[in-house]
Amino acid sequence: xxxxxxxxxxxxxxxxxxxxxxxxxxxxxxxxxxxxxxxxxxxxxxxxxxxxxxxxxxxxxxxxxxxxxxxxxxxxxxxxxxxxxxxxxxxxxxxxxxxxxxxxxxxxxxxxxxxxxxxxxxxxxxxxxxxxxxxxxxxxxxxxxxx
Amino acid sequence: xxxxxxxxxxxxxxxxxxxxxxxxxxxxxxxxxxxxxxxxxxxxxxxxxxxxxxxxxxxxxxxxxxxxxxxxxxxxxxx
Numbered sequence: 001x002x003x004x005x006x007x008x009x010x011x012x013x014x015x016x017x018x019x020x021x022x023x024x025x026x027x028x029x030x031x032x033x034x035x036x037x038x039x040x041x042x043x044x045x046x047x048x049x050x051x052x053x054x055x056x057x058x059x060x061x062x063x064x065x066x067x068x069x070x071x072x073x074x075x076x077x078x079x080x081x082x083x084x085x086x087x088x089x090x091x092x093x094x095x096x097x098x099x100x101x102x103x104x105x106x107x108x109x110x111x112x113x114x115x116x117x118x119x120x121x122x123x124x125x126x127x128x129x130x131x132x133x134x135x136x137x138x139x140x141x142x143x144x145x146x147x
Numbered sequence: 148x149x150x151x152x153x154x155x156x157x158x159x160x161x162x163x164x165x166x167x168x169x170x171x172x173x174x175x176x177x178x179x180x181x182x183x184x185x186x187x188x189x190x191x192x193x194x195x196x197x198x199x200x201x202x203x204x205x206x207x208x209x210x211x212x213x214x215x216x217x218x219x220x221x222x223x224x225x226x
Contacts, residue, residue: 033226049225050155050156050159051155051225052153052155052199052218052220054202055199055202055203055204055218055220056225058202058203059204080225080226091226092225092226112226115225115226116223116224116225116226117223118223119223119225120155120197120199120218120220120223121223121224121225121226122155122156122157122221122223122224122225123224123225124156134156134157134160134221134224135224136221136222136223136224137156137157137191137221137222137224
């Protein structure tokens with residue numbers, strides 16, 4: 001069973017929650033990442049997500065396998081949107097089931113943190129003033145020009 | 148040597164293309180990125196990127212082989 005979904009369609013959290021459910025588990029933790037209406041003081045109107053899919057999927061599987069080794073959890077599943085999203089949309093979802101809540105919380109936190117740091121996924125922010133930029137890349141470009 | 152390159156995000160926009168196949172004498176991804184920086188004026192320095200060959204992360208000093216698919220990975224921003 002795939003443990004990571006990369007999709008243009010909205011994420012069906014109820015269906016994913018069912019896939020994580022397990023009679024051996026007494027705890028379930030999930031995380032939803034939403035599109036905020038501002039970033040670093042600038043009003044955000046919409047976002048575009050883009051991914052290098054084969055490597056993003058492979059790396060996400062590695063992250064889930066790491067979580068399964070580090071924590072006492074039974075199931076973990078995550079999903080990330082692609083394409084154009086609006087403020088308030090669900091961009092990323094993580095769900096974890098475990099015998100007890102402490103490991104469910106910890107594994108959920110681990111997975112979302114690693115997803116944000118490691119998956120080759122990019123977002124372009126479009127601002128209310130009509131400008132747009134690739135997040136994390138503008139700073140890099142300006143740093144490069146200082147070198 | 149023939150190399151396939153896929154571009155994503157800011158590099159795709161600066162290169163003005165999603166992918167290309169080119170003949171190169173570059174021995175490593177590091178060397179190839181330098182050549183592409185000259186061609187397209189990429190502003191991101193290599194230190195801020197990661198690189199993958201054939202859909203796996205790799206070292207900048209790995210030897211390129213004929214037919215490899217190379218992707219330069221700008222700073223990520225998922226979530």
